[in-house]
Amino acid sequence: METKHFTSRAADRRPGALNRRQVLGGLAGLGAVAAAAGHVRTAEAAAVRTRARVVIVGAGAAGIAAANRLVRLLDGASITIIDARREHWYQPGFTLVATGVWPQHKLVDDNARYIPAGVNWVRSMVAEYDPDANRVVTADGQVIDYDYLVIAPGLSLDYDRIEGMSTDLIGQHGIASVYASPQATSLSWQVFREFAERGGTGVFTRPPGAIKCAGAPVKVALLNEHRLRQRGGRDRARLHYTIPATGMFSQPDIDRFLKAEFPRRGIEIEQHHRLLRIDPPRREATFATPEGERTIAYDVIHVVPTMSAPASLVASPLPWQEGEHAVGHWLEVDMYTLQHRRYPNIFGAGDINGVPMGKTAASVKAQVPVATANLAAMIADREMTMAYDGYTSCPLITEVGRAILVEFDYEGKMVPSFPFIDPYTEHWVPWVMKDRFLQAAYNAMLRGRV
Numbered sequence: 075m076e077t078k079h080f081t082s083r084a085a086d087r088r089p090g091a092l093n094r095r096q097v098l099g100g101l102a103g104l105g106a107v108a109a110a111a112g113h114v115r116t117a118e119a120a121a122v123r124t125r126a127r128v129v130i131v132g133a134g135a136a137g138i139a140a141a142n143r144l145v146r147l148l149d150g151a152s153i154t155i156i157d158a159r160r161e162h163w164y165q166p167g168f169t170l171v172a173t174g175v176w177p178q179h180k181l182v183d184d185n186a187r188y189i190p191a192g193v194n195w196v197r198s199m200v201a202e203y204d205p206d207a208n209r210v211v212t213a214d215g216q217v218i219d220y221d222y223l224v225i226a227p228g229l230s231l232d233y234d235r236i237e238g239m240s241t242d243l244i245g246q247h248g249i250a251s252v253y254a255s256p257q258a259t260s261l262s263w264q265v266f267r268e269f270a271e272r273g274g275t276g277v278f279t280r281p282p283g284a285i286k287c288a289g290a291p292v293k294v295a296l297l298n299e300h301r302l303r304q305r306g307g308r309d310r311a312r313l314h315y316t317i318p319a320t321g322m323f324s325q326p327d328i329d330r331f332l333k334a335e336f337p338r339r340g341i342e343i344e345q346h347h348r349l350l351r352i353d354p355p356r357r358e359a360t361f362a363t364p365e366g367e368r369t370i371a372y373d374v375i376h377v378v379p380t381m382s383a384p385a386s387l388v389a390s391p392l393p394w395q396e397g398e399h400a401v402g403h404w405l406e407v408d409m410y411t412l413q414h415r416r417y418p419n420i421f422g423a424g425d426i427n428g429v430p431m432g433k434t435a436a437s438v439k440a441q442v443p444v445a446t447a448n449l450a451a452m453i454a455d456r457e458m459t460m461a462y463d464g465y466t467s468c469p470l471i472t473e474v475g476r477a478i479l480v481e482f483d484y485e486g487k488m489v490p491s492f493p494f495i496d497p498y499t500e501h502w503v504p505w506v507m508k509d510r511f512l513q514a515a516y517n518a519m520l521r522g523r524v
């Protein structure tokens with residue numbers, strides 16, 4: 075693969091760089107461009123007349139987007155969505171709250187505003203899958219039969235696999251974690267804000283295995299380094315970024331960029347470090363390394379847990395039984411059609427999918443049209459023609475006000491949606507997109523509009 079060079083800092087001050095008006099003009103067309111760029115291969119079919127019972131598990135980004143698409147794709151179907159959570163969390167905003175850019179309230183919405191009329195919402199959790207009998211059982215004992223199932227319960231955050239760690243500790247003893255909840259992200263900002271002023275030793279962890287938004291641990295480390303510079307603590311701070319092996323990011327150009335950027339900003343990359351336990355009162359973290367256990371004393375630690383399929387799915391016959399995706403018990407779907415490989419009336423969408431790429435909301439945007447259109451094609455007894463190409467994206471924030479818009483596919487190839495943004499340039503444009511525009515695009519996705 076050709077080596078790409080990143081440009082930063084003064085890049086947007088060079089002659090010919092975009093001005094604000096050009097950018098805003100471009101962003102006005104964002105929806106259209108994104109739709110046109112769509113990372114799916116054919117147009118959707120007209121509505122299919124059916125009396126099929128379709129059940130969707132999970133009312134997060136993927137489940138709600140799927141519900142909104144299916145009410146338009148299927149005429150006469152009975153559609154049920156199952157999820158006990160009433161709040162909708164805008165997770166791509168978590169890093170902005172945890173670094174003091176946004177207030178917490180911007181993260182929380184109401185699922186009822188997005189679940190379409192005519193869809194039956196069962197406010198419970200799926201406790202059991204029985205794909206041989208085409209039914210699921212909820213935690214409160216409801217048995218729900220289906221003809222077709224869309225599985226979209228996101229993933230489980232395995233904090234309990236780190237000895238001494240619990241989400242109750244976030245905000246205390248220098249412990250931060252942006253992944254757990256909107257409340258946890260706010261508490262994390264309190265921890266980081268104090269650190270930015272005082273300095274000390276900061277440890278930023280990254281677990282092994284697939285995680286949602288693999289850019290988030292990186293963004294948190296880089297933004298903390300920037301906050302330290304802004305608030306005076308940088309000279310008194312030592313920063314460690316721990317990774318389980320040698321890679322920092324799956325896309326090779328970004329991996330190279332980060333391996334140069336972290337040392338340039340004085341962040342020490344600790345390879346082959348896997349967090350085993352923490353001792354909160356003593357503020358010590360112990361890692362497994364090839365040389366044995368290593369304990370690092372910290373003032374602040376950003377804990378990122380391993381992630382896996384929710385327990386009810388793990389206990390079912392539906393996860394991969396072997397291969398790399400069996401490790402997290404991810405759903406065994408075909409990586410292109412998103413259809414279950416052993417139960418053809420089941421499709422997967424979002425973080426739960428055991429595919430090589432794509433635990434982001436950006437991937438949800440690309441996956442849901444594929445899974446729902448293929449499901450509709452199956453109901454209509456037509457050939458499935460839609461294919462997911464592995465599209466995933468992350469505005470990789472490097473400091474407050476600057477980011478790189480990283481978009482790539484299964485092959486690791488950069489696939490920029492916006493011709494006016496160079497994917498190899500650290501720039502203020504992706505920052506403005508992340509800060510001001512992507513939440514609206516996300517909400518449009520929930521409503522099935524992009």
Ligand SMILES: Cc1cc2nc3c(=O)[nH]c(=O)nc-3n(C[C@H](O)[C@H](O)[C@H](O)COP(=O)(O)OP(=O)(O)OC[C@H]3O[C@@H](n4cnc5c(N)ncnc54)[C@H](O)[C@@H]3O)c2cc1C
Nearest residue numbers: 132134135136165166200227228287424425433434435436
């Ligand atoms: C810190 C952080 C930063 C991120 N940054 C970005 C970013 O910059 N860009 C980006 O594109 N993406 C980002 N993401 C990732 C993005 O938010 C997720 O990939 C996306 O939300 C996945 O959608 P989902 O529907 O699969 O899961 P979720 O949106 O997590 O929804 C899952 C839903 O399923 C429900 N559920 C769980 N178990 C069950 C059950 N047994 N029965 C019924 N319902 C169940 C849950 O209650 C939840 O409502 C970020 C995520 C985090 C945490």
